[in-house]
Amino acid sequence: MKTEITSEEIKSFLRKDAFAAFVGIELVEAGNGRATACLPLRDHHRNGLGIVHGGAVFTLADLTFAAACNSHGRIAVAIHCSISYIKAAQGDFLRAEAREVSAGPKIGAYSIRVTDGSGEIVAVFEGLAYRKKESWRP
Amino acid sequence: MKTEITSEEIKSFLRKDAFAAFVGIELVEAGNGRATACLPLRDHHRNGLGIVHGGAVFTLADLTFAAACNSHGRIAVAIHCSISYIKAAQGDFLRAEAREVSAGPKIGAYSIRVTDGSGEIVAVFEGLAYRKKESWRP
Amino acid sequence: MKTEITSEEIKSFLRKDAFAAFVGIELVEAGNGRATACLPLRDHHRNGLGIVHGGAVFTLADLTFAAACNSHGRIAVAIHCSISYIKAAQGDFLRAEAREVSAGPKIGAYSIRVTDGSGEIVAVFEGLAYRKKESWRP
Amino acid sequence: MKTEITSEEIKSFLRKDAFAAFVGIELVEAGNGRATACLPLRDHHRNGLGIVHGGAVFTLADLTFAAACNSHGRIAVAIHCSISYIKAAQGDFLRAEAREVSAGPKIGAYSIRVTDGSGEIVAVFEGLAYRKKESWRP
Numbered sequence: 001m002k003t004e005i006t007s008e009e010i011k012s013f014l015r016k017d018a019f020a021a022f023v024g025i026e027l028v029e030a031g032n033g034r035a036t037a038c039l040p041l042r043d044h045h046r047n048g049l050g051i052v053h054g055g056a057v058f059t060l061a062d063l064t065f066a067a068a069c070n071s072h073g074r075i076a077v078a079i080h081c082s083i084s085y086i087k088a089a090q091g092d093f094l095r096a097e098a099r100e101v102s103a104g105p106k107i108g109a110y111s112i113r114v115t116d117g118s119g120e121i122v123a124v125f126e127g128l129a130y131r132k133k134e135s136w137r138p
Numbered sequence: 139m140k141t142e143i144t145s146e147e148i149k150s151f152l153r154k155d156a157f158a159a160f161v162g163i164e165l166v167e168a169g170n171g172r173a174t175a176c177l178p179l180r181d182h183h184r185n186g187l188g189i190v191h192g193g194a195v196f197t198l199a200d201l202t203f204a205a206a207c208n209s210h211g212r213i214a215v216a217i218h219c220s221i222s223y224i225k226a227a228q229g230d231f232l233r234a235e236a237r238e239v240s241a242g243p244k245i246g247a248y249s250i251r252v253t254d255g256s257g258e259i260v261a262v263f264e265g266l267a268y269r270k271k272e273s274w275r276p
Numbered sequence: 277m278k279t280e281i282t283s284e285e286i287k288s289f290l291r292k293d294a295f296a297a298f299v300g301i302e303l304v305e306a307g308n309g310r311a312t313a314c315l316p317l318r319d320h321h322r323n324g325l326g327i328v329h330g331g332a333v334f335t336l337a338d339l340t341f342a343a344a345c346n347s348h349g350r351i352a353v354a355i356h357c358s359i360s361y362i363k364a365a366q367g368d369f370l371r372a373e374a375r376e377v378s379a380g381p382k383i384g385a386y387s388i389r390v391t392d393g394s395g396e397i398v399a400v401f402e403g404l405a406y407r408k409k410e411s412w413r414p
Numbered sequence: 415m416k417t418e419i420t421s422e423e424i425k426s427f428l429r430k431d432a433f434a435a436f437v438g439i440e441l442v443e444a445g446n447g448r449a450t451a452c453l454p455l456r457d458h459h460r461n462g463l464g465i466v467h468g469g470a471v472f473t474l475a476d477l478t479f480a481a482a483c484n485s486h487g488r489i490a491v492a493i494h495c496s497i498s499y500i501k502a503a504q505g506d507f508l509r510a511e512a513r514e515v516s517a518g519p520k521i522g523a524y525s526i527r528v529t530d531g532s533g534e535i536v537a538v539f540e541g542l543a544y545r546k547k548e549s550w551r552p
Contacts, residue, residue, distance in 0.1 A: 019191035022182040044160040053157035059193030082220035295467035298458040320436040329433035335469030358496035
């Protein structure tokens with residue numbers, strides 16, 4: 001019950017996330033309420049104005065949020081997410097980092113920051129998750 | 139300047155949205171602050187728990203928001219979006235409908251509802267856009 | 277257990293809300309996932325720019341949300357609220373109307389619209405509540 | 415035009431905020447995208463369940479946000495705010511700290527953390543402001 005969950009275990013669990021894989025997101029590491037993921041940018045990540053699509057930025061942040069909120073072993077599902085777009089991304093990849101604001105008995109709150117290749121903040125994402133009693137660990 | 143913008147014109151503009159096309163979203167119609175889009179669900183839209191991915195639901199709502207907020211001809215870019223997940227989707231497609239809450243001189247506010255194949259609400263999305271002076275019309 | 281909860285019962289429960297009373301908010305009616313409240317505007321509701329304070333608009337919407345999400349008898353507490361400010365209020369009162377988007381086993385979602393004396397939308401508020409098992413009814 | 419704006423100047427500007435004064439909020443300091451405020455808690459700050467009212471927590475965060483986003487001299491008005499409630503406040507005062515996530519040509523983004531007397535996080539608030547060209551300085 002109290003065995004430490006490793007980054008590899010969380011990555012293995014999130015490898016089943018078909019949509020994140022389809023979009024091209026790579027989970028770099030996760031554990032203890034934190035997670036980092038990145039997205040190498042390709043043409044199909046852009047919108048009609050040629051800038052990185054809000055949905056791609058959101059999905060990257062969302063996977064990082066999922067990794068962080070599931071990092072304690074209990075299944076956690078998103079209730080509410082919000083994203084503020086700060087500037088158009090420069091460079092050829094995006095990076096997202098999630099940190100835990102709080103993990104209460106039922107609700108967890110997470111803050112995710114998305115930066116671009118030049119290290120500047122592209123978006124800020126806040127996620128709330130409902131924490132189930134069940135574990136996702138086999 | 140005051141020529142009515144047709145649904146075809148908006149659809150043609152949003153056909154350049156590479157990420158929405160990549161995800162498989164179809165814009166059904168748009169005009170006068172409103173828009174409807176749908177997403178036929180496939181295996182790659184699911185997450186590690188086998189339910190439709192929050193990022194896919196978000197991207198569908200986001201495209202519908204983009205169509206609605208650009209429907210007056212002025213370029214509008216997302217500033218902030220929030221999504222509440224109501225229930226896991228049933229059936230094999232999602233549908234999103236956007237309506238305009240307000241379109242002020244600088245800021246537009248939109249409300250998008252995502253329903254599933256059984257007609258039930260899957261998610262509620264709120265979008266705020268910054269309205270530029272320039273038009274996207276050629 | 278299934279006795280219909282009356283608007284009077286909900287109003288009586290919310291009369292214990294000291295902050296709403298302090299601000300001057302009046303709950304007009306409530307029941308079955310809906311609620312209406314109003315706020316007669318006075319000088320102390322304004323901010324440094326002379327316009328109605330965002331905190332006053334929020335508190336009005338929040339009380340209406342509380343009435344709506346508690347209207348089924350189960351104690352419901354706010355998890356997350358968001359508010360978009362559409363335009364500065366005109367006239368001498370504000371009115372808020374809440375409607376239920378969904379009431380699931382654990383989470384309820386509500387949408388509140390705040391209008392001013394001229395009937396125009398001042399703000400849009402979205403609230404998520406955690407629904408406890410206990411009832412607030414004596 | 416480039417004279418440094420002092421904390422005193424910002425406090426003097428926000429002293430005109432009638433609602434914040436009515437609620438009992440004290441701006442402690444502000445400048446360069448940051449601000450700190452506090453709220454000594456009294457009975458009229460509580461809701462029907464006896465816990466500190468969400469509207470009071472919001473209004474404290476909102477004033478701190480206003481001080482931070484106006485700290486550069488340009489008038490900034492709130493477009494969108496969101497608040498996540500983490501836990502019920504303990505002790506007899508609340509403290510809010512705002513920091514600037516970004517200050518672009520038109521839009522500023524701010525993150526505010528509200529803590530209670532025991533130093534624990536009570537709420538997390540995100541604010542977006544529209545930055546006007548005019549200054550509020552006389």
